Amino acid sequence: MNAQSANPRAAAVQLLKRVLQKHQLLEEVLDPTLKGLTPRDRALARAIVSTTIRHLGIIDTLIEMMLDRPLPEKAVDVRHIVRIGITQILYLKIPSHAAVHDTVKLVPDGSKHKGLVNALLRRIDREGEDMLQTIDIPRRNTPDWLWTAWEDQYGAETARKIALAHLDEAALDISVKGSPENWAERLEAEILPTGSLRRKSGGSPADLPGFEAGEWWVQDSSAALPAMLFGDIEGKLILDLCAAPGGKTAQLVTAGAHVTALDRSKSRIKRLEENLQRLKLSATLVVADAEIYTPPETPDGILLDAPCSSTGTLRRHPDVAYLKSAADVEKLGALQARLLDAASRQLKPGGILVYSVCSLQGAEGEQQIAALLARDQSLERRGIEPNEIGGATELITSDGDLRCLPFHLGGMDGFYAARLVKITSG
Structure with missing residues (x-):
């Protein structure tokens, strides 16, 4: 390994390139990119890149404020280098002499941008805190597609509170x-x-x-709530669709249910199996497509934690804001609708269907359930009562569904869940 590839700051730049240019999930590229670094350097590289992405909109605003003209599109590596330098100085509070010196070294000798990077970082060291005071931080740190959707759904004040909550790392x-x-x-x-x-x-x-x-x-506190909505499930058969990695499966088994956990991915089912083995819990594991699966025995309840845009997880995965788009929400919404229709077909009369997504987007939550109830007369909503979720009334919508926001209960993932009952066999 050469000196540059063993450099934690160089590794952070490579991670930014993989996430922001190649659109890869940070969680999936961390280990291969950081392989070979010492534990201390791995921790530094990880802190730099995750903090940079968490505050990316603010950092890019600072860069815009300091430049008379934008950096050329070809100078994307230079932009990444400046980004990680700003992160070290303003957010990680690394001593400026080390942050500036070691970051500028990433610019190749002879590059016309070396002096520019040095000047920008030294200005941030002198004026960065004052410059931050002039920025509308929640707005500038949120991509337009998300801000517009949140304002439309929740109103401007709540959208701002959501964006502010995303600045803090999750507990x-x-x-x-x-x-x-x-x-x-x-x-x-x-x-x-x-x-x-x-x-x-x-x-x-x-x-x-x-x-x-x-x-x-x-398991995030909000992710633990959907499985609680079945009530007493001792001895009952529960079908857990899209079950991996298995946190909700573990809850259902611990509550005494006979659980069939289904996922279409063999590797994800393998991970679920390993998690259950560590927990000394057992469930029937099935690799299948939930859209076409027919259970051998009609379940008493179905938990559908559907694939979604994951915009509720930005405190843990800030890269999602830059890897997903409104088009993804629309595409996933179509899949969610098909999965809901399949779950309804699989459920026995009197059975309970709990639908959940770790999304803040109404199109994947409230609107999805409204559309389902309009087209499927065999289901009806059973509202959630405060005593079922520890008295947390702020988490219950006017329709009786669950809507967790990132600032609720001191910080939690954005989540939506609805409980439906099969009232006919139609």
Whole structure:
């Protein structure tokens, strides 16, 4: 490995290129890109790239403010270098002499841009904090397609609160098999009203007590709510569609249900199987397409955690804002509708269908269920009561559905869920 490829700042630039130019998920390219770096350098590269993407709109606004004319399109590497330099100075608080010196070194000797990068970063060091005060941070840090959709659905004030919440890294939320009170003490975590545990992010979950023993799993507090909407499922047959990686499957099994967990991806089912093995839980695992699957026995309940744009996960995955688009929401919406129709066909009269998505987009949530109920008279909504979710009334919509926003309960993934009952066999 040459010196440049072993450089954590160079690795951060490569990661930005893979995410923003090649449109690859950061989570999927981290390990191969950082291979060979020391643990300390891996941590630095990861912090630089994730923080840069989290604040990308603000960082690019600062660059625009400092330049008399835009950088040439061909100078995309130079833009990435300036981006990571700004991140180190303003957000990671790395001493400016190291941040500037080591970042400027990434520009090839002889490049006409070397002096420019040096000048821009030194100006950020002097004036960056003052420049931040002049920027509408929530608006400039949110891509237009998302901001427009959120304003239309939630109003300007709530859209701004959503965008502000995305500036903060998510905490570590945990679901436990046993007593939350006992594990809250052992894990130095607080118990949320909904029953999840929460501790500050940082470190590897695998190093915490109880992980290897399979006593708990990482699961955002909002993602833990849909499986709770079935009520008492002891001994009942529950079909978990699009089940991987298995957090909701684990909840259903722990609650005493006989669970069939289905996913169309063999690799994702393998991951689900490994997670259940660690937790010492068992379910029937099926690799199949949920659109055409016919269960051998009609289930008492179906959980459809549908594929979606994942815009509710921007606190954990800020790259989603730049990898997805309104066209993706439309395409996924069509898939969600087909999956809902299939789930309705698979469900017995009196059975419960819980639909959920980790999306903030109404087209994947509220509008999806309204359209389903309009075309499928065999289903009706069963509203969610506050006591089912720890009294968190702010999470329940006027229609009785679940709508979690990133600023709710001290910070949680954006999530939507609806509970429907099969009232006829039609």
